[in-house]
Amino acid sequence: MRKITLCFLAFILIALPGFADEGMWIPMLLKKYNIEDMQKTGFKLTAEDIYDINQASLKDAVVGLGREGSPFQHFCTAEIVSDQGLMITNHHCAFGMIQAHSSLEHNYLRDGFWAKSLQEELMNPGTTASILVRMEDVTDKINAALNDNMSEQERAEKVKEISRKLEAEAVKGTNLQANIKPYFNGNQYFMSIFKIFRDVRLVGAPNSAIGKFGGDTDNWTWPRHTGDFSVLRIYAGPDNEPAAVSPNNVPYKPAKFFKVSARGVKEGDFTMVFGYPGTTNEYLTSYAIDQIANVEDPHKIKIRTAKLDVINAAMESDELLRIKYAAKAANVANAWKKWQGEIKGLDRFNTADNKRVLEQNFNQWAQANGKSQYIGLTDRYKELYAAREEYILAAAYAMEAGLNGAEVIGLARNIKGALEYFDKAEDKDKFKQTIKDYVTSFYKDYDPATDERILVEMLKLYNNKDLGEQWIPGVIRDIKGNNYERHAADVFKKSIFTHEERLLAFVDKLNAKTVKKLEKDPIYQMMEGIQNLRSEKINPELSRIERELVTLNRLWMAGLMEMQPDKVFYPDANSTLRIAYGKVSGYKALDAVYYTPYTTLKGIMEKDNPNIYDYDVPQKLRDLYKNRDFGPYTQDGEVPVCFIATNHTTGGNSGSPVLDAEGNLIGLNFDRAWEGVMSDMQYSPEICRNIAVDIRFVLFIIDKYAGAKHLIEEMEIIR
Incomplete structure (x- = not known):
């Protein structure tokens, strides 16, 4: 039957x-x-x-x-x-x-x-x-x-x-x-x-x-x-x-x-x-759907839930914080709620199973018609998504709980990116002023106490049984006794990135020597640890897998259109x-x-x-x-x-x-x-x-x- x-x-x-x-x-x-x-x-x-x-x-x-x-x-x-x-x-x-x-x-x-x-x-x-x-x-x-x-x-x-x-x-x-x-x-x-x-x-x-x-x-x-x-x-x-x-x-x-x-x-x-x-991604295979519904979305939802809990509590406590964090809360919550509905919808309409039916028929068509370029295509998809799982999970934590977790981590990342061009800038004073304007703009809608609580929750989430130790940045993995509250308080006290006056003063005195001093800042070190993990361990292999998936996706799309010549296809959305x-x-x-x-x-x-x-x-x-x-x-x-x-x-x-x-x-x-x-x-x-x-x-x-x-x-x- x-x-x-x-x-x-x-x-x-x-x-x-x-x-x-x-x-x-x-x-x-x-x-x-x-x-x-x-x-x-x-x-x-x-x-x-x-x-x-x-x-x-x-x-x-x-x-x-x-x-x-x-x-x-x-x-x-x-x-x-x-x-x-x-x-x-x-x-x-x-x-x-x-x-x-x-x-x-x-x-x-x-x-x-x-x-x-x-x-x-x-x-x-x-x-x-x-x-x-x-x-x-x-x-x-x-x-x-x-x-x-x-x-x-x-x-x-x-x-x-x-x-x-x-x-x-x-x-x-x-x-x-x-x-x-x-x-x-x-x-x-x-x-x-x-x-x-x-x-x-x-x-x-x-x-x-x-x-x-x-x-x-x-x-x-x-x-x-x-x-x-x-x-x-x-x-x-x-x-x-x-x-x-x-x-x-x-x-x-x-x-x-x-x-x-x-x-x-x-x-x-x-x-x-x-x-x-x-x-949109209307032509994904069952392997992609399974990974989104069972791996990516659930973990990203968990991370954003923790972040939203902190932000919403802050907004309820103070009208000024509501103004500062209104757009931020909406930005975090938008995808968070969508992912939850996405999982339910994919399950309700058996999307992965439907895709598997299509893949089975595609394989039969390719074999029956001698389409050698398409034979084995779905097997290769299966292999690649199996290899991709641990990397995509590590990437999700690095971004959601790491670089996009506590705002101050993102601030350090952006400052670092700007300082890479400092030596090349012809007008050093103008360059400094641009950074200072960015810092002032950042602090206009920033509350250190709220962000410190967000950092605590993000550090806790990194201690995750589904995430192998090799995917946790050493600067986070090495927190003694998992005492995240004390560690976050210490970091926020010592870092220049959590104090507007300190950071602006640093920019005023900016030169090649002071840039090197940043490497000792605890927020900067945390950001660097996450960045290095991404660039050295996660991204190289994930990028290799993604490049091969791009090739397979192009071939898969061409095959579907060849198999169904009477169907009018529409392209995925691309802005x-x-x-x-x-x-x-x-x-x-x-x-x-x-x-x-x-x-x-x-x-x-x-x-x-x-x-x-x-x-x-x-x-x-x-x-x-x-x-x-x-x-x-x-x-x-x-x-x-x-x-x-x-x-x-x-x-x-x-x-x-x-x-x-x-x-x-x-x-x-x-x-x-x-x-x-x-x-x-x-x-x-x-x-x-x-x-x-x-x-x-x-x-x-x-x-x-x-x-x-x-x-x-x-x-x-x-x-």
Whole structure:
């Protein structure tokens, strides 16, 4: 019976194309692969309306938010909603900006921020806004320089060399920037060409009691009642072209902006998410899935749980510490909660077993058809992942409990990295000032007592029976009697890295001799011990294994596509512009638990609890609800807050526009339902849901709560 079931499942896996809701599709290829299906499911526009290089299209209103130095690695998406460069994105995407401008006197996290004029909008140096100009398939040009005799490292170097050449040629004589990335595990390459703006300003943000309502308690869950939005603006030079941050810049006039639909959505309506998803791994083998679910995720969860316990206790004890650690806590908790849902989802949908069925069928196909290049491929996967396990576990502890554990370890690491360039610096005083500015910035949101407690917990976790002694840095392994509290207290007392004044004084006197003195600092020694373990024992072998896995992954992907010639594959997310489409839909989360696809302001009031920080509703919002002062932003008598749909999304899609069948903005993507976060590795239309804040709630808060009617007037709203 088992054999028949496996064979039947294998047939299903091969014979059926991906579900309509599944996939992150390349905009320039929609006309070839997707537009007919999109139109059958309700879409009313054409492929050219979405992506066109000869005239304005929807792509021109989608913005990738990045950082100076890595503008192509988009951390979030935003959308332009006016002819003056006004953008909307998530509150959590702009959280760092809001926090950076906050203080005890002007606590924008607690109180919100709304600029009454252009002059009051706040600059955010270092933030970039990228708008795609066009894409180009450059696979043939890159493959022409490659051959089968190259090692993986030689191949990677050649790809990088050719890519840089093609990128430079593509933008020569322009102010554009190009970036080539691999697709389908390196079987295909596309070049994206961008116009990148560097003057992005904060226009408005609700207080965290709205923008982060539910906090980490509700993160990754449905039902959700979070007004996760903020308002930004792109500024350009007088010629409407990208310019350095300057008070002389003016609002950008876009080629296209989204009309905002206040007409609402209902269950079954077509929806489309247009944005920059970060990373997915849909084509992993069973060996990778097993290792993630049984080794990597459980240990990383344990480490972050300990860190969060300390941070949350500190935040509960003091309002200033809450300001300092709000963004840090959110950053730590985000992946922590996702990993937990990931494990449950992979188990619930038998992902590893399904992968094993596919691998069995792949092997049979390769043998039957004489595909010698694929025979033995899965056996080699098995060997490599078996060898990888101890190294990936050691790497997880080195990063999560070590370099990213106590913040002061990361500070020492960054200072060390900077000092490596000290001798080469022509202007030593300027170099010192740069380091001092970094130190001052670090200590602005740092509490030594909290970090000392984090270090104690991280040291305890390193004493782990699953982690062999050879993977514990000697400086930690040698702590006498495992007296971690006393050791941490001693380290924090002696180190210059735990005292701002000492560290700034050290930088002032910086020279070749003083740099050597750092080697005796206990925090520096701990950081060095972890770094050396990584560089000498962990990384060399782990990198060797990973390089071979890159080769296998490329071969595996090519084999799957060859075995299933009638299936339309979509490439894994890689922080490039993609389309995902589906429909508004509820789902069955558990036995006897069915979630409808909408939430309303009524639900916020039902959660209201002044004694719980995450659920303390602002009094003004209570008053608006009590007086039923909702304006034109209701559906069935209530203000809609959030909705869910079957769009396939991931990190990086935060802030992405959720569009209706006519391409109008109906919401902002900001999360996924916890039961389906395994969608990065296996999408299931039964349970995978993206969560969006309804644009009517955004308009309601801007208009009725914040009183920023000038922003409402700036948008083109369809009622």
